[in-house]
Amino acid sequence: MTRTVVVTGGGTGIGQAIAARFAGNGARVIITGRRQSVLEHAAGEITGNVEVARFDATDADAVTAFAAGVGPVDVLVNNAGGNTDFDRTAPNSLGEVADSWRANYESNVITAVLMTTGLLSHMNDGGAVVTIGSIAADKGSGSYGAAKAAIASWNIDLARQLGARSITANVVAPGYIADTEFFRDVLTHEAKDGLASPAMTGRAGAPRDIAEMVEFLASDRARQITAQTIAVNGGEWPTR
Ligand SMILES: NC(=O)c1ccc[n+]([C@@H]2O[C@H](COP(=O)([O-])OP(=O)(O)OC[C@H]3O[C@@H](n4cnc5c(N)ncnc54)[C@H](OP(=O)(O)O)[C@@H]3O)[C@@H](O)[C@H]2O)c1
Numbered sequence: 001m002t003r004t005v006v007v008t009g010g011g012t013g014i015g016q017a018i019a020a021r022f023a024g025n026g027a028r029v030i031i032t033g034r035r036q037s038v039l040e041h042a043a044g045e046i047t048g049n050v051e052v053a054r055f056d057a058t059d060a061d062a063v064t065a066f067a068a069g070v071g072p073v074d075v076l077v078n079n080a081g082g083n084t085d086f087d088r089t090a091p092n093s094l095g096e097v098a099d100s101w102r103a104n105y106e107s108n109v110i111t112a113v114l115m116t117t118g119l120l121s122h123m124n125d126g127g128a129v130v131t132i133g134s135i136a137a138d139k140g141s142g143s144y145g146a147a148k149a150a151i152a153s154w155n156i157d158l159a160r161q162l163g164a165r166s167i168t169a170n171v172v173a174p175g176y177i178a179d180t181e182f183f184r185d186v187l188t189h190e191a192k193d194g195l196a197s198p199a200m201t202g203r204a205g206a207p208r209d210i211a212e213m214v215e216f217l218a219s220d221r222a223r224q225i226t227a228q229t230i231a232v233n234g235g236e237w238p239t240r
Pocket of ligand 1: 082132
């Protein structure tokens with residue numbers, strides 16, 4: 001039976017690779033994001049059954065409207081997010097500090113929580129929720145790393161809640177991934193090499209590295225894996 005997969009932030013980078021991976025395996029994929037032209041361009045590049053839905057995943061009303069019309073969902077990939085500090089100047093007041101912390105929490109935590117809560121009653125039993133975390137949760141990266149750490153904690157409770165429905169909930173935590181809009185296209189070649197060099201594999205991660213793991217976690221081969229944070233970072237940050 002054709003599975004329905006929702007990928008937030010599916011118009012660029014890691015999300016687009018995840019969408020392409022599921023669509024290539026025959027799923028009906030819905031990619032979401034805030035820019036219509038970006039979503040349509042991505043849909044045109046992906047081979048398979050891809051639909052687009054433009055809305056801001058921090059907007060509760062927009063998420064409610066999307067959930068009401070989407071139909072049954074098998075896999076939700078909470079990929080939307082990023083470090084909103086890249087769009088801000090350094091804070092000059094406590095108010096600006098609060099704004100920057102709220103922005104990263106909204107972008108990375110609220111998006112995932114609203115999408116998951118909004119779609120839960122539409123999800124088929126036996127499905128999967130996969131949320132994209134970050135190596136920044138372990139290494140530290142201000143409000144961005146703190147927001148990604150919050151996701152990992154929230155995911156444990158989510159997995160507990162969904163276990164009875166045989167829906168798994170996991171976080172995939174990438175290291176540095178090249179070919180995304182994450183760094184807003186401002187990195188020099190030297191800066192990219194500097195980000196890639198701590199990986200034991202000697203290379204930057206690619207969006208497809210994350211897509212492979214997400215697709216596996218949502219597959220029949222991973223039904224006993226839940227409540228976990230899975231690192232995909234080329235060994236940059238080892239775990240036991
Ligand atoms: N690249 C890395 O090195 C790296 C490392 C660790 C973790 N990550 C995580 O990987 C995920 C994907 O990022 P990426 O690297 O692929 O960067 P990206 O190309 O910037 O992708 C982020 C996507 O999220 C969408 N998005 C952001 N805020 C949104 C919102 N409020 N509502 C709906 N869509 C929203 C963006 O589209 P619109 O702007 O059009 O909405 C964009 O398509 C993020 O959660 C990021 O934190 C990335």
